[in-house]
Amino acid sequence: MPLRSDSGVPRPHELSGPTTAVDTAPSRSEGPLPAAVFWDMDGTLVDTEPLWNESQRALVEQDGGTWTTQLAHSLVGQALDHGARLLQDAGVTLGVGEIIELTMTDVARAVRRSVPWRPGAREMLAALRQDEVPCALVTMSHAPLATVFAESLPAGTLEFLVTGDMVLHGKPDPEPYTTALDVMARRHVGLDSASCVAVEDSLPGLRSAAGAGLATVAIPHVMPLPADPRWEEWVTLAGRTPRHLGLVAARRSAAT
Numbered sequence: 001m002p003l004r005s006d007s008g009v010p011r012p013h014e015l016s017g018p019t020t021a022v023d024t025a026p027s028r029s030e031g032p033l034p035a036a037v038f039w040d041m042d043g044t045l046v047d048t049e050p051l052w053n054e055s056q057r058a059l060v061e062q063d064g065g066t067w068t069t070q071l072a073h074s075l076v077g078q079a080l081d082h083g084a085r086l087l088q089d090a091g092v093t094l095g096v097g098e099i100i101e102l103t104m105t106d107v108a109r110a111v112r113r114s115v116p117w118r119p120g121a122r123e124m125l126a127a128l129r130q131d132e133v134p135c136a137l138v139t140m141s142h143a144p145l146a147t148v149f150a151e152s153l154p155a156g157t158l159e160f161l162v163t164g165d166m167v168l169h170g171k172p173d174p175e176p177y178t179t180a181l182d183v184m185a186r187r188h189v190g191l192d193s194a195s196c197v198a199v200e201d202s203l204p205g206l207r208s209a210a211g212a213g214l215a216t217v218a219i220p221h222v223m224p225l226p227a228d229p230r231w232e233e234w235v236t237l238a239g240r241t242p243r244h245l246g247l248v249a250a251r252r253s254a255a256t
Contacts, residue, residue, distance in 0.1 A: 012136075012183050013143055013161040032246035033133055035195035036184050038177060038214065039158075041139035041149060043201040043221040045125070047116040048107055049076065055106035056087060059099065065091025076202045076222050079140045079170025080104070100142065108145045115152050118221070120237030129157050131242050134188060138180045138198070138209075140164040140171055159187060172204040177212035195249045199237075206231050215252035217245065229255070 042048045056075065057067040071090055075083045084092075084099035092099060110116075128135055137158050139146050142165040150158050162180045169175040177198060185191045198209035201221040209216040210230035218225045218233045225233060232248050234240065 012166055012179065013147065013163070014159070031243035032195070032250050033131055033242055034197045034215075034245045034249050035192045036134045036136070036188070036197075037128055037242075037245060038136050038138045038180050038184075038196065038198040038209070039125075040198075040200045040202070040205045041137055041141055041146060043076065043118070044199055044205075044219060045118055045121045045137075046111065046149060047118050047221070048111065049222050051107045051110045051116070052103060055103040056083075059087060059092045059094065059102065060090050063091045063093050073223055076204075078204055079164050080142060081164075082170065104142055104145050107141075108148045111145070111148050111152070115149065118219075118237065120240060124237050124240060124242070125153065125157050128242050128245075129154065133242055134159050134184060136180050136184060137161045137163075138176045140176070140204075159184070171202075172207035172211070174208055174211035177209050177214055181212060181214070194253045195246070197245045197249050199245075200231075201225075215249040217248055 039045055042052070052075070053072050056072075060067045060071070067090075071086065074086055080100045081096050084096040087099055088096070094102070125135065135158050137146055137150060139161070141163060143161065143163045146161050146163045150161060160183055162176050162183070164170050167175045167179055181193055181196065184196070185193065193213070196214055197217060198214040199217045199219065200206045200209055201219050202223075203225060206216055206218055206225065206228070210228070216231035218231045219235070219237060220233065227233070232251070
């Protein structure tokens with residue numbers, strides 16, 4: 001169970017390292033590095049949407065409901081409690097907590113067997129680790145599933161997790177990302193929040209990150225995403241480098 005702050009909100013799950021000063025020295029290749037990168041998980045780093053859909057569909061159909069593409073799309077990027085209520089509306093008779101527990105257990109079991117990486121995601125995380133750019137996970141999945149994924153990575157890849165069960169208001173509210181920014185700023189003295197980047201695949205996630213004031217990269221997966229000056233769209237992470245993320249932050253700063 002995550003530790004709780006004085007406000008009663010669970011504290012982000014710390015994964016590595018003490019507080020340090022940000023290294024602002026120029027690196028080997030040209031272009032800026034981001035000060036930090038905040039990652040969505042489902043659909044962005046890992047292709048877990050089919051795993052969620054398989055589990056959710058089974059719950060709907062076993063209670064006599066009808067699984068539709070529209071229902072599947074409405075669940076993408078949402079807080080798990082919100083998604084559970086949508087499943088109840090579709091006919092699932094279980095309680096919200098039971099729905100979350102059952103579906104998350106199914107997905108965690110599958111991820112533990114084999115991480116379903118999105119194109120370029122593993123390579124980008126490795127490059128950011130090599131360049132000593134701090135990263136954190138900001139996901140609406142709950143800690144038990146997010147931890148399974150984090151533990152599959154080399155030590156030091158992610159510094160901490162902000163998960164759906166650690167915030168009062170999930171995406172699209174800015175709280176998950178403002179929480180992550182606050183934690184990262186405490187860990188890295190002198191962090192330039194204007195040079196931090198979030199990477200997302202869903203509209204709720206993009207609105208959350210942009211609402212927190214972050215430079216944001218949109219990588220559509222399940223559904224197309226609307227054009228918006230608050231984020232830049234990439235087709236894929238494949239072939240991208242930490243410098244590309246740094247340039248997104250630089251362009252965002254120049255435009256504001």
